[in-house]
Amino acid sequence: MVKSSGEVTIYDVAKALNLSPSTVSRALKDHPHIRKETKRKIRITAGEMGYRHNKFASNLRLKHTNTIGVVVPKLNSYFMATTLAGIEKITTEFGYGLIISQSQESWRKEISCISTLFNSRVDGLLISLAYDTKNMNHFDILFKKDIPVVFFDRVADCHGCMSIIIDNYKAGYEATSHLIEQGCRKIIYLGGNMLRNVYSERYRGYRQALDENKIDFDQNMVIISDMSVQAGTETARKIIRMKPRPDGIFTANDTTAVAIIVELEKAGIKIPEEIAVVGFNNEPISQVIKPNLTTIDYPAREIGEIAATSLIAKLKDSQTANLSTIVLKHNLIIRQSSLKNNNADS
Amino acid sequence: MVKSSGEVTIYDVAKALNLSPSTVSRALKDHPHIRKETKRKIRITAGEMGYRHNKFASNLRLKHTNTIGVVVPKLNSYFMATTLAGIEKITTEFGYGLIISQSQESWRKEISCISTLFNSRVDGLLISLAYDTKNMNHFDILFKKDIPVVFFDRVADCHGCMSIIIDNYKAGYEATSHLIEQGCRKIIYLGGNMLRNVYSERYRGYRQALDENKIDFDQNMVIISDMSVQAGTETARKIIRMKPRPDGIFTANDTTAVAIIVELEKAGIKIPEEIAVVGFNNEPISQVIKPNLTTIDYPAREIGEIAATSLIAKLKDSQTANLSTIVLKHNLIIRQSSLKNNNADS
DNA sequence: CAAAATATTGCAACCGATTGCAAAAATTGA
DNA sequence: TCAATTTTTGCAATCGGTTGCAATATTTTG
Numbered sequence: 001m002v003k004s005s006g007e008v009t010i011y012d013v014a015k016a017l018n019l020s021p022s023t024v025s026r027a028l029k030d031h032p033h034i035r036k037e038t039k040r041k042i043r044i045t046a047g048e049m050g051y052r053h054n055k056f057a058s059n060l061r062l063k064h065t066n067t068i069g070v071v072v073p074k075l076n077s078y079f080m081a082t083t084l085a086g087i088e089k090i091t092t093e094f095g096y097g098l099i100i101s102q103s104q105e106s107w108r109k110e111i112s113c114i115s116t117l118f119n120s121r122v123d124g125l126l127i128s129l130a131y132d133t134k135n136m137n138h139f140d141i142l143f144k145k146d147i148p149v150v151f152f153d154r155v156a157d158c159h160g161c162m163s164i165i166i167d168n169y170k171a172g173y174e175a176t177s178h179l180i181e182q183g184c185r186k187i188i189y190l191g192g193n194m195l196r197n198v199y200s201e202r203y204r205g206y207r208q209a210l211d212e213n214k215i216d217f218d219q220n221m222v223i224i225s226d227m228s229v230q231a232g233t234e235t236a237r238k239i240i241r242m243k244p245r246p247d248g249i250f251t252a253n254d255t256t257a258v259a260i261i262v263e264l265e266k267a268g269i270k271i272p273e274e275i276a277v278v279g280f281n282n283e284p285i286s287q288v289i290k291p292n293l294t295t296i297d298y299p300a301r302e303i304g305e306i307a308a309t310s311l312i313a314k315l316k317d318s319q320t321a322n323l324s325t326i327v328l329k330h331n332l333i334i335r336q337s338s339l340k341n342n343n344a345d346s
Numbered sequence: 347m348v349k350s351s352g353e354v355t356i357y358d359v360a361k362a363l364n365l366s367p368s369t370v371s372r373a374l375k376d377h378p379h380i381r382k383e384t385k386r387k388i389r390i391t392a393g394e395m396g397y398r399h400n401k402f403a404s405n406l407r408l409k410h411t412n413t414i415g416v417v418v419p420k421l422n423s424y425f426m427a428t429t430l431a432g433i434e435k436i437t438t439e440f441g442y443g444l445i446i447s448q449s450q451e452s453w454r455k456e457i458s459c460i461s462t463l464f465n466s467r468v469d470g471l472l473i474s475l476a477y478d479t480k481n482m483n484h485f486d487i488l489f490k491k492d493i494p495v496v497f498f499d500r501v502a503d504c505h506g507c508m509s510i511i512i513d514n515y516k517a518g519y520e521a522t523s524h525l526i527e528q529g530c531r532k533i534i535y536l537g538g539n540m541l542r543n544v545y546s547e548r549y550r551g552y553r554q555a556l557d558e559n560k561i562d563f564d565q566n567m568v569i570i571s572d573m574s575v576q577a578g579t580e581t582a583r584k585i586i587r588m589k590p591r592p593d594g595i596f597t598a599n600d601t602t603a604v605a606i607i608v609e610l611e612k613a614g615i616k617i618p619e620e621i622a623v624v625g626f627n628n629e630p631i632s633q634v635i636k637p638n639l640t641t642i643d644y645p646a647r648e649i650g651e652i653a654a655t656s657l658i659a660k661l662k663d664s665q666t667a668n669l670s671t672i673v674l675k676h677n678l679i680i681r682q683s684s685l686k687n688n689n690a691d692s
Numbered sequence: 693c694a695a696a697a698t699a700t701t702g703c704a705a706c707c708g709a710t711t712g713c714a715a716a717a718a719t720t721g722a
Numbered sequence: 723t724c725a726a727t728t729t730t731t732g733c734a735a736t737c738g739g740t741t742g743c744a745a746t747a748t749t750t751t752g
């Protein structure tokens with residue numbers, strides 16, 4: 001009897017060796033009940049016959065997919081791509097598949113992504129929230145089925161899920177303090193939606209640094225935007241028109257920082273002499289822009305690796321201690337764009 | 347009888363409505379044999395009961411997975427991330443899952459990626475080749491099972507697979523011609539492994555431009571590297587030491603172009619006056635570096651979208667005309683880094 | 693109104709791997 | 723040598739959706 005499709009199954013292997021499918025199944029996964037010699041024969045024959053494991057039959061039976069879902073706001077940002085690279089490395093290492101989807105920074109699309117991944121029966125989910133996600137109801141389907149979720153970067157505190165982050169508060173505090181040390185007194189904070197921890201925490205740090213240095217807070221110095229290049233350019237224009245002109249800017253990503261510098265320089269404003277700038281993320285571009293950009297180094301790859309590792313640990317042992325939050329080290333990297341005092345080389 | 351797992355199946359829905367599972371199955375996929383009224387009732391009840399389609403049972407029966415595999419050299423490059431964003435958009439639109447893996451620019455890892463995706467039973471594959479892939483034997487398992495493959499960017503001519511590319515020859519020709527027009531006569535070509543079409547074709551264009559302008563070719567002007575930042579920096583150092591110093595550089599990506607500019611300027615060499623530079627890809631960084639980088643705009647997102655669309659078309663209708671190659675339009679974007687003559691603003 | 697045609701629905705056998713439990717084989721012990 | 727153990731292996735049901743073909747219901751037609 002010839003199989004119509006070219007696929008070889010454990011039944012074929014069993015028949016070829018005059019064994020039962022159960023024995024073949026067990027042998028192939030190294031079950032201790034099978035004799036070594038038998039295992040060897042089975043493995044060899046299976047190889048020769050071109051057998052390959054059928055995940056669907058297996059998944060159907062086992063009710064898990066060995067697949068992890070990932071939802072990121074945008075694929076094409078340096079930070080996310082790097083994080084994903086880290087995630088991919090780990091999941092591949094552990095034999096998990098990866099389904100990646102983008103929320104396109106939209107709450108609505110995020111809901112649909114999660115629903116799709118849910119229907120794909122991912123075993124677990126890694127997610128960084130969209131820009132305007134306002135509540136977590138769309139995660140309920142996951143929680144109801146005990147599908148573990150790990151947040152990274154843009155996190156939310158819900159259902160005791162794990163989060164992998166840096167100390168954004170401290171980073172914001174350090175960045176702002178640094179600007180103050182350089183003599184800045186009128187410092188702009190440019191961030192995104194305060195619903196997102198990354199922005200609200202950095203803002204808290206900013207406020208704290210002002211407070212500690214007895215600098216009056218001015219609401220006009222806080223600008224909220226979508227953190228795009230466009231937004232950076234517009235912000236720069238707004239800054240140029242401000243009456244007492246700011247002398248420092250702390251912005252929550254390098255992309256906008258660069259856009260701002262470009263625009264300010266067009267207007268003949270000297271960086272850092274007239275306005276010092278600090279970005280966030282330490283993207284490659286920060287070392288190319290003149291003057292080089294002071295920024296916070298964000299361990300993107302590690303975040304991805306740890307997020308994936310944590311999720312897999314959870315998957316393997318659902319009893320695993322639910323470390324609710326892992327905080328990675330960031331690092332303020334001081335470069336030309338903020339050095340008002342000891343101005344170094346060209 | 348209570349189900350142990352919380353999953354609702356078509357059997358449950360059938361029982362609730364006093365119908366057969368077959369009817370439910372057909373109704374749920376809008377089979378024409380089922381009465382409209384019946385379909386409506388089934389859909390509503392299924393919804394209320396929290397039914398969700400089980401892909402594994404379905405895949406097992408149907409022998410396809412509705413999943414597309416992607417292999418890219420590196421996830422964390424602007425070009426690839428953008429291409430992936432395009433791919434993700436299309437596949438999601440058409441209801442396909444995506445398994446993304448990175449070959450890490452290594453032939454060996456590429457082999458393992460393909461094998462893993464093959465074992466995951468992807469319906470089709472999108473791939474951009476690794477830096478040092480020397481033959482295509484690892485694709486045979488796919489071809490043997492008629493799994494369609496679409497190449498993009500770094501392509502290979504094999505088994506009549508589709509390729510989505512730009513005209514790298516022409517782009518190389520235009521870039522080099524532009525440098526020649528600007529008065530360059532000693533032009534460096536910096537590219538990657540000539541096994542990859544993108545590099546060999548750009549090189550061909552470079553040679554052609556030299557020939558047409560009766561400029562003698564000098565083997566020393568051709569530098570092959572892995573196109574990393576590191577490589578850019580080293581190349582710059584090499585160039586600085588060259589006896590008759592080159593007056594133009596055409597390099598096959600913006601990343602190295604930027605690294606080179608940074609290093610040359612450190613050595614006090616003026617860009618473009620002493621050495622003009624043209625990059626490739628039109629990455630965001632090209633508009634930030636001073637001087638702004640002349641480069642080739644590469645429609646990364648479109649490449650991804652078209653690659654995915656083509657593969658899906660192939661999947662839906664395996665008879666579809668096998669357009670072997672789709673060539674997208676590129677665009678030489680002239681900026682400060684190559685303008686020796688009409689030097690414009692600051 | 694009966695026969696023929698068409699529209700709906702159900703039956704039952706897959707798809708392949710998994711696994712509890714029973715059966716057979718091999719080993720040990722007395 | 724024969725029973726008691728311990729190892730190995732096989733049986734058969736299960737996971738849930740799909741689909742060819744048969745069966746039933748509804749319409750249409752003469």
